[in-house]
Amino acid sequence: MAPIDPHSFTDSAHPLTTHVSLTLYFDFPSSTISAATLLSLAAPYSGPLTIDTRSLSVSAVLDPLSLSRIPFSLSPSPPDSVLGQSLNFSLSNQSQVLILSETAPSSSALQWLSPPQTFNKSHPFVYTQCQSIHARSIFPCQDTPAARIKYSAKLNIPRQLSAVMSAKHVERRPPSPAEAVGVCEDAIWCADDRVVEEFVMEQPIPPYLFAFAVGELGFREVGPRTRVYSEAASELLDASAKEFSHTEEMIRVGERLFGPYDWERFDLLVLPPSFPYGGMENPRMVFLTPTVIKGDASGAQVVAHELAHSWTGNLITNKNNNHFWLNEGFTTYAERRIVEVVQGDDKAALNIGIGWRGLIEEMERFKDNLEFTKLKTNQAGVDPDTIYSQVPYEKGFQFLWRIERQVGRPAFDEFLKKYIATFKFQSIDTDMFLDFLKANISGIEDVIDLKMWTEGTGIPPDAMEPVSEIYSKIVSLANEFQLGRLPMEDEVADWQGQEWELYLDNLPKSVEASQVRALDASYRLSESRNHDVRVGFLKLAISARCREYYGKVEKTLKEVGRMLYLRPLYTALVQCGGKGDEEDKVFATRVFSEACDSYHPIAKGVVEAILAKFVV
Ligand code: BES
Numbered sequence: 001m002a003p004i005d006p007h008s009f010t011d012s013a014h015p016l017t018t019h020v021s022l023t024l025y026f027d028f029p030s031s032t033i034s035a036a037t038l039l040s041l042a043a044p045y046s047g048p049l050t051i052d053t054r055s056l057s058v059s060a061v062l063d064p065l066s067l068s069r070i071p072f073s074l075s076p077s078p079p080d081s082v083l084g085q086s087l088n089f090s091l092s093n094q095s096q097v098l099i100l101s102e103t104a105p106s107s108s109a110l111q112w113l114s115p116p117q118t119f120n121k122s123h124p125f126v127y128t129q130c131q132s133i134h135a136r137s138i139f140p141c142q143d144t145p146a147a148r149i150k151y152s153a154k155l156n157i158p159r160q161l162s163a164v165m166s167a168k169h170v171e172r173r174p175p176s177p178a179e180a181v182g183v184c185e186d187a188i189w190c191a192d193d194r195v196v197e198e199f200v201m202e203q204p205i206p207p208y209l210f211a212f213a214v215g216e217l218g219f220r221e222v223g224p225r226t227r228v229y230s231e232a233a234s235e236l237l238d239a240s241a242k243e244f245s246h247t248e249e250m251i252r253v254g255e256r257l258f259g260p261y262d263w264e265r266f267d268l269l270v271l272p273p274s275f276p277y278g279g280m281e282n283p284r285m286v287f288l289t290p291t292v293i294k295g296d297a298s299g300a301q302v303v304a305h306e307l308a309h310s311w312t313g314n315l316i317t318n319k320n321n322n323h324f325w326l327n328e329g330f331t332t333y334a335e336r337r338i339v340e341v342v343q344g345d346d347k348a349a350l351n352i353g354i355g356w357r358g359l360i361e362e363m364e365r366f367k368d369n370l371e372f373t374k375l376k377t378n379q380a381g382v383d384p385d386t387i388y389s390q391v392p393y394e395k396g397f398q399f400l401w402r403i404e405r406q407v408g409r410p411a412f413d414e415f416l417k418k419y420i421a422t423f424k425f426q427s428i429d430t431d432m433f434l435d436f437l438k439a440n441i442s443g444i445e446d447v448i449d450l451k452m453w454t455e456g457t458g459i460p461p462d463a464m465e466p467v468s469e470i471y472s473k474i475v476s477l478a479n480e481f482q483l484g485r486l487p488m489e490d491e492v493a494d495w496q497g498q499e500w501e502l503y504l505d506n507l508p509k510s511v512e513a514s515q516v517r518a519l520d521a522s523y524r525l526s527e528s529r530n531h532d533v534r535v536g537f538l539k540l541a542i543s544a545r546c547r548e549y550y551g552k553v554e555k556t557l558k559e560v561g562r563m564l565y566l567r568p569l570y571t572a573l574v575q576c577g578g579k580g581d582e583e584d585k586v587f588a589t590r591v592f593s594e595a596c597d598s599y600h601p602i603a604k605g606v607v608e609a610i611l612a613k614f615v616v
């Protein structure tokens with residue numbers, strides 16, 4: 001018995017599931033989902049099977065044909081803090097097994113919002129975030145990207161709500177009499193109040209790409225294969241439709257660069273502000289934070305990134321999280337190629353520069369844990385959420401950019417297309433990529449130290465900053481800040497969010513409080529509608545202990561649950577620094593205790609880990 005993935009109980013000697021058929025009954029009053037999960041294997045199998053679960057109550061494992069019970073056990077007990085529990089049973093010449101289970105209200109993949117926590121305040125809302133290893137907290141599955149599954153799903157939900165999934169919508173219909181059985185046991189919802197929404201995903205996906213959202217949803221058409229969905233409020237829908245009006249153009253650019261778009265639809269779902277990421281590449285239905293809607297079309301960068309995953313990540317997937325850079329490094333490279341076409345070289349250079357700064361900061365964060373400065377990592381025993389970083393994104397980007405510089409763009413483009421066509425719908429590891437690289441670009445290993453790039457720590461000497469006039473100008477202005485010079489009005493006249501973000505990222509780590517105040521007096525960054533800018537400024541204000549901004553810090557921490565913002569703000573508050581740290585820690589702890597009910601469980605866990613490290 002050998003695990004195939006440090007984050008899954010799945011055994012290499014067991015067959016992998018090829019299809020999952022799900023029936024889900026949503027009970028909003030108890031924040032739980034009852035699931036009937038039919039797992040199918042490619043062929044009849046006799047022997048043990050090990051399935052991942054986390055905080056699920058499993059009531060029965062059944063032979064779906066005879067409905068006879070199959071004995072099962074859950075282990076270890078108590079559950080492993082990273083992996084959860086394995087569900088163990090044996091099959092005898094069977095290719096299907098039916099598992100009945102119920103989620104816990106604390107399911108790590110699910111955020112349940114009560115009506116007051118939603119935009120319209122009249123209906124509840126629930127949505128998933130399964131990457132990296134949270135699908136197992138919704139239904140039992142072999143929760144490893146080494147498994148690729150097709151699925152179908154029937155979602156039984158209150159009639160006032162509707163559902164979207166990372167799958168094709170089949171129909172919305174009343175529950176059949178059989179499906180109504182058991183429903184009326186519930187005092188609050190009875191069959192008349194329910195509908196069933198059916199979906200099917202006909203392409204094999206890794207379990208982390210399973211996704212749904214249920215709530216009072218509306219949509220706008222923004223392109224021939226794109227709708228933007230959000231909570232049904234016209235101001236939200238209109239702003240979203242405007243922000244994402246260029247999506248079709250980006251899909252076409254992606255197709256030109258990377259080959260056909262294989263997922264038919266590219267819909268977008270704008271989630272409530274607690275969504276813990278900027279975006280999540282759920283196939284056919286990308287999930288987005290509302291903070292990308294800034295009114296200046298800069299949300300396009302996040303969409304470009306999630307779109308790029310349609311090729312790099314969703315078509316070709318890392319076999320397990322040790323090779324996560326194959327997903328995110330390739331996607332960051334592909335995202336910047338799309339941005340370069342639709343927004344120009346300067347914007348692409350700014351993004352590379354912001355990424356470069358981010359990479360340098362991560363080296364500092366992991367200076368005592370160099371394993372996570374590598375591309376190919378060993379994540380055994382480690383929770384992927386707590387070590388989530390820019391390293392796979394930016395060091396991965398730098399590696400691919402280095403290869404591009406070596407071979408020239410035309411040859412690299414050809415290589416990329418061939419790579420995607422060769423491995424599509426497969427899950428691969430770093431060595432498979434390197435073998436393919438060496439086979440297709442002969443002699444590459446003689447000019448680039450591939451081992452240093454993939455297995456070495458830190459930033460290789462042949463990584464580089466972008467070359468661009470606007471980039472250099474912003475960096476030198478940031479350096480002059482140290483000498484007491486603020487940028488002049490005409491120098492920043494055409495700056496948008498990314499320019500300011502780059503400027504703020506490049507300021508020295510410790511700055512004088514008076515300078516922070518002067519910067520804000522001139523440019524009102526603490527009031528920016530753009531969260532990247534506002535948070536960048538507030539981070540600076542915290543490190544200079546400018547406490548007059550803490551009201552804005554508190555407001556921001558209570559308004560959004562995107563980890564990109566929570567992580568640096570909480571870290572800046574609790575990390576050792578100048579005088580008055582205790583006061584900041586007390587402040588951070590209080591704000592968290594008041595805000596955490598509105599955070600997604602993943603974000604809550606990540607902030608708890610930050611506070612636990614620094615607050616004793
Ligand atoms: N797949 C990631 C988000 C993710 C990674 C969720 C790991 C869970 C575990 C997504 O594609 C992503 O990278 N989002 C970025 C967008 C940005 C790079 C434009 C984010 O959320 O910040």
Ligand code: ZN
Nearest residue numbers: 305309328331
């Ligand atoms: Zn990504």
